[in-house]
Amino acid sequence: MTRFLRGLTLAAMATTMISSAVAALAPPVEFSLLLSDQECVDVLPLDGMLYGALSTGGVAVWDDDDPSTFTRWTTLDGLTSNRINDLHWTGDHLWVATQGGGLTRVTLDETGPLFRQYTGLGDVSALNVAVVTGRVVDGSERVFYGLVNGGVGIINDGFAGNIFSAASFDGLVSDMIHDLAFVEDDLWIATADGISVYSEGIFLARSTGLGSRYVTALLADSGGGLTASTTDGVYRWSSTGMTWERLGASTDPVADLVEFEGQT
Numbered sequence: 001m002t003r004f005l006r007g008l009t010l011a012a013m014a015t016t017m018i019s020s021a022v023a024a025l026a027p028p029v030e031f032s033l034l035l036s037d038q039e040c041v042d043v044l045p046l047d048g049m050l051y052g053a054l055s056t057g058g059v060a061v062w063d064d065d066d067p068s069t070f071t072r073w074t075t076l077d078g079l080t081s082n083r084i085n086d087l088h089w090t091g092d093h094l095w096v097a098t099q100g101g102g103l104t105r106v107t108l109d110e111t112g113p114l115f116r117q118y119t120g121l122g123d124v125s126a127l128n129v130a131v132v133t134g135r136v137v138d139g140s141e142r143v144f145y146g147l148v149n150g151g152v153g154i155i156n157d158g159f160a161g162n163i164f165s166a167a168s169f170d171g172l173v174s175d176m177i178h179d180l181a182f183v184e185d186d187l188w189i190a191t192a193d194g195i196s197v198y199s200e201g202i203f204l205a206r207s208t209g210l211g212s213r214y215v216t217a218l219l220a221d222s223g224g225g226l227t228a229s230t231t232d233g234v235y236r237w238s239s240t241g242m243t244w245e246r247l248g249a250s251t252d253p254v255a256d257l258v259e260f261e262g263q264t
Contacts, residue, residue, distance in 0.1 A: 034067055044087040053084030059096060078115025080104045090134040092141045097129035103145060122163045125150035133180040144187055146177025152189060164203065171203030172196050181218035183226050190215035195228060209244035210235060219257035219264060227264050229254035
């Protein structure tokens with residue numbers, strides 16, 4: 001899920017998306033300015049490094065031991081586009097979703113990053129990737145990517161597979177993909193018109209109980225639960241009732257979700 005942070009700091013990475021009620025319970029933090037006068041579209045901490053997608057283009061890379069400076073990856077280094085929407089680490093590779101350039105797979109080698117471009121995924125809509133996720137199971141890397149207005153695609157062990165669209169699969173409720181989240185072996189899909197789940201090779205609609213069907217984000221928490229944010233509040237999935245249950249009263253639109261010390 002894309003998120004917009006101005007004047008990025010290490011502390012802001014952990015606290016910006018947390019509600020004020022939860023943040024008030026957090027211990028004191030020390031702020032270290034990493035970036036000023038521009039936006040960071042997404043951030044990803046990984047193995048003592050911090051990767052940030054910059055509004056001015058490309059990916060910035062900070063070292064925790066020396067955060068005063070950063071290096072920047074751009075199309076000159078091997079990215080498919082400088083307009084970044086999402087970053088995700090599968091356990092094998094760092095994947096970069098772009099607007100207008102498809103996907104870039106980055107191997108974080110000791111000698112430096114190695115870039116592989118995925119730009120031949122389908123028609124022009126497949127170049128506008130909103131979100132990417134994936135994981136490694138039994139040594140096999142499986143990546144799913146959601147398109148801005150083109151459905152959901154799969155990459156298996158580096159080989160591009162099918163792109164699924166709502167027109168062909170009744171259970172995929174919309175081609176406008178906003179977020180993706182794994183709960184065990186199932187992939188949940190947030191769209192502009194409800195929620196779907198990809199389970200055992202088929203898509204199933206899962207929008208029962210939602211007030212607003214415009215879903216902005218999904219959060220699979222450490223306890224195995226699933227929460228969704230929409231334009232009218234936050235919902236929790238009940239696997240018993242097979243429905244979404246609103247958390248609290250109706251609220252203003254919620255842009256994103258994060259888990260912090262067991263709280264959502």
